[in-house]
Amino acid sequence: MNLVLFGPPGAGKGTQSEFLQAKFGLVKLATGDMLRAAVSSGSPLGRQVQDIMAKGHLVSDIIMINLLQQRIRLPDARRGFILDGFPRTLAQAEALDRMLEDEAMRLDAVIELKVDDAKLIERIAGRFSCAKCGAGYHDSFRQPKMAGICDVCGSKEFIRREDDKAETVAQRLQAYHKKTAPSLPYYKRRGVLVSVDGMADIDEVAHQIEEVLRANKKIAKKG
Ligand code: ADP
Ligand code: ADP
Numbered sequence: 001m002n003l004v005l006f007g008p009p010g011a012g013k014g015t016q017s018e019f020l021q022a023k024f025g026l027v028k029l030a031t032g033d034m035l036r037a038a039v040s041s042g043s044p045l046g047r048q049v050q051d052i053m054a055k056g057h058l059v060s061d062i063i064m065i066n067l068l069q070q071r072i073r074l075p076d077a078r079r080g081f082i083l084d085g086f087p088r089t090l091a092q093a094e095a096l097d098r099m100l101e102d103e104a105m106r107l108d109a110v111i112e113l114k115v116d117d118a119k120l121i122e123r124i125a126g127r128f129s130c131a132k133c134g135a136g137y138h139d140s141f142r143q144p145k146m147a148g149i150c151d152v153c154g155s156k157e158f159i160r161r162e163d164d165k166a167e168t169v170a171q172r173l174q175a176y177h178k179k180t181a182p183s184l185p186y187y188k189r190r191g192v193l194v195s196v197d198g199m200a201d202i203d204e205v206a207h208q209i210e211e212v213l214r215a216n217k218k219i220a221k222k223g
């Protein structure tokens with residue numbers, strides 16, 4: 001099963017893909033995570049994208065398409081994947097189709113998480129994650145079970161993203177509405193788009209996504 005989780009910054013793509021990864025054994029391919037890893041390693045790619053990301057702009061299609069193509073060719077992607085943060089432009093959506101065709105793979109569903117801007121701002125403002133394993137949390141909506149200790153790995157170190165500050169968030173939302181949302185009609189025409197109410201709480205959204213997958217009858221039971 002190959003999925004795209006589509007939606008604006010803060011919609012819950014990362015949170016829901018963590019669940020899908022754990023529950024169905026899908027591989028999470030998050031382009032934002034890949035870019036942040038490149039930035040913190042100081043690689044040539046990281047140096048190239050650092051300022052663009054800090055400003056809340058989109059990295060160029062050429063860079064992103066190359067990056068994803070290299071990743072999707074690795075053997076583990078054959079187990080089924082969840083794309084989080086890609087595609088973000090129509091050019092990326094079209095390139096994704098071409099690369100899947102080349103690899104004899106296909107998209108089963110594009111799941112759109114619909115959330116309004118006011119709620120996105122609230123979510124992003126309270127977002128933090130484990131510095132060691134990347135598990136995602138929120139100051140109000142998803143606190144660790146024991147304060148200050150990661151549920152997943154027990155680490156006591158947490159980080160907040162540099163681009164989650166208010167000035168940059170406005171720019172990122174604008175990029176979403178202008179450049180990313182226009183891919184929705186493309187997927188709608190292809191009959192793979194399913195929209196889910198992302199305003200609901202985390203468990204309810206997870207439940208809705210599972211219903212979608214079940215309805216698709218493509219659910220791959222794990223274990
Ligand atoms: P969020 O989950 O908040 O939407 P991401 O982690 O997906 O944010 O992305 C962080 C930043 O990385 C983006 O603001 C953008 O600069 C860059 N980025 C990630 N994926 C892409 C992509 N597919 N195309 C262009 N830029 C991207
Ligand atoms: P994205 O990957 O789409 O940018 P995240 O999954 O990182 O979004 O979620 C943004 C923030 O909102 C995180 O702090 C997360 O814990 C929280 N969050 C995610 N989904 C929900 C939800 N349905 N209700 C409340 N908070 C949520």
Ligand code: ZN
Pocket residue numbers: 130131132133134135150151152153154155
């Ligand atoms: Zn952790």
